[in-house]
Amino acid sequence: MPFRTAPMLSLSLWPGVLVAEAPQLGVYIHWPFCAAICPYCDFNVHPVRDMQTADWRVGYFRALEHAQHLRAHGPVETVFFGGGTPSLMPPELIGDLLADIDRRWGLAADAEVSLEANPVSAPQSHLQALRAAGINRLSLGVQAFDAAALKFLGRTHSVAQARTAFEAAGGIFDRVSLDLIYARPGQTLAEWADELARALALAPAHMSLYQLTIEPDTPFFKRHAAGKFIMPDEALAADMYELTQASCAAAGLPAYEVSNHARAGHACRHNMASWRGGDYLGIGPGAHGRVSTGRGRVATRALAKPAAWLESLADGVDGADGMAETRLLGHEDVHAETVLLGLRLVEGVPMSRLEALGVPLDAGRIADLRAAGLLEANPQNLAVTQAGRLLLDRITDAVLAD
Numbered sequence: 572m573p574f575r576t577a578p579m580l581s582l583s584l585w586p587g588v589l590v591a592e593a594p595q596l597g598v599y600i601h602w603p604f605c606a607a608i609c610p611y612c613d614f615n616v617h618p619v620r621d622m623q624t625a626d627w628r629v630g631y632f633r634a635l636e637h638a639q640h641l642r643a644h645g646p647v648e649t650v651f652f653g654g655g656t657p658s659l660m661p662p663e664l665i666g667d668l669l670a671d672i673d674r675r676w677g678l679a680a681d682a683e684v685s686l687e688a689n690p691v692s693a694p695q696s697h698l699q700a701l702r703a704a705g706i707n708r709l710s711l712g713v714q715a716f717d718a719a720a721l722k723f724l725g726r727t728h729s730v731a732q733a734r735t736a737f738e739a740a741g742g743i744f745d746r747v748s749l750d751l752i753y754a755r756p757g758q759t760l761a762e763w764a765d766e767l768a769r770a771l772a773l774a775p776a777h778m779s780l781y782q783l784t785i786e787p788d789t790p791f792f793k794r795h796a797a798g799k800f801i802m803p804d805e806a807l808a809a810d811m812y813e814l815t816q817a818s819c820a821a822a823g824l825p826a827y828e829v830s831n832h833a834r835a836g837h838a839c840r841h842n843m844a845s846w847r848g849g850d851y852l853g854i855g856p857g858a859h860g861r862v863s864t865g866r867g868r869v870a871t872r873a874l875a876k877p878a879a880w881l882e883s884l885a886d887g888v889d890g891a892d893g894m895a896e897t898r899l900l901g902h903e904d905v906h907a908e909t910v911l912l913g914l915r916l917v918e919g920v921p922m923s924r925l926e927a928l929g930v931p932l933d934a935g936r937i938a939d940l941r942a943a944g945l946l947e948a949n950p951q952n953l954a955v956t957q958a959g960r961l962l963l964d965r966i967t968d969a970v971l972a973d
């Protein structure tokens with residue numbers, strides 16, 4: 572559902588207002604550079620060779636300073652370094668950013684501090700340096716346990732390298748997760764079952780399992796449109812999804828979100844908080860943020876081009892804050908976001924929260940979806956069943972009253 576656009580607001584209108592029962596606070600830090608750009612990826616990513624020798628520290632520290640005007644009170648419970656490939660960030664910079672976050676908001680003693688890593692930039696000594704800098708959870712982009720698939724996905728690491736990185740990470744970090752991409756061209760159900768079994772044999776406590784999606788403006792989009800490869804049909808993709816749910820649940824890692832599986836107590840706290848409507852500050856090129864203020868929920872979106880973001884913050888002319896947009900969300904935006912994000916979670920959204928926000932729900936359609944087994948029957952909660960999760964977009968649109 573498209574979000575209504577509202578006029579741009581100056582940050583100075585949002586002087587860190589204390590709101591009653593402020594939601595939990597997280598910080599998302601986006602590092603937009605990668606050694607090689609994967610042909611399926613449409614995130615805000617740039618080749619590391621384009622990274623000017625400019626002082627990126629200045630940008631990140633100024634962005635944190637501006638963010639403090641938006642939300643002054645902490646503590647910060649979670650920090651997530653995403654990308655791009657933030658395992659390419661100098662560990663000293665990571666350590667200094669965490670120290671700055673601690674100075675500004677206080678970093679909770681048991682804070683979850685995650686970082687996304689590529690197996691290529693994850694030799695043991697580097698992982699140890701990241702741990703010493705304050706990272707306690709590593710999310711490793713393994714993507715496939717098959718050499719030909721890694722090549723197709725444009726990955727520059729081998730299966731053995733990914734395994735070695737995963738095993739090394741297990742001895743260094745409190746928590747380690749791995750990402751895999753399935754429902755790839757030519758992949759059979761039996762092949763995916765075998766690959767998933769190999770992943771589960773490593774006994775991870777958390778896995779993000781994504782179906783390959785062909786995103787506009789990516790090399791894969793052009794190659795797919797030119798008929799260079801054929802994607803699995805909907806029925807096969809659905810079978811793969813069901814197999815994923817059953818195998819992971821049997822191994823003790825049930826889904827807690829559409830694409831995320833974890834052992835009890837191992838869900839990613841940062842992502843959980845944002846799906847539950849928590850506050851997070853978006854730091855870095857293209858990063859999004861959400862903050863509850865006395866005047867409502869504010870959405871921020873940083874300038875996407877790394878050079879433009881850095882220039883805006885380095886100049887600081889007229890209070891330039893590196894943002895492309897800072898706006899107060901309307902009620903409709905907040906309602907849509909709450910349902911959209913909440914229904915991704917297996918736990919769903921408590922009805923009491925939807926009522927408190929005044930979300931207009933279509934009771935008739937909800938009753939029909941419950942009767943059809945696509946929504947859970949519990950009237951205290953709005954939650955999608957496993958069968959419903961395959962039709963999530965349609966269900967999300969249906970439950971919101973027109």
Ligand SMILES: C[S@@+](CC[C@H](N)C(=O)[O-])C[C@H]1O[C@@H](n2cnc3c(N)ncnc32)[C@H](O)[C@@H]1O
Nearest residue numbers: 611612654655656688689712750781782783784
């Ligand atoms: C921001 S990426 C970080 C990847 C990390 N830099 C690396 O090289 O491994 C997060 C994850 O999103 C997933 N992803 C990105 N684009 C995707 C697509 N088009 N289809 C499916 N999964 C995708 C990948 O599994 C990836 O690990």
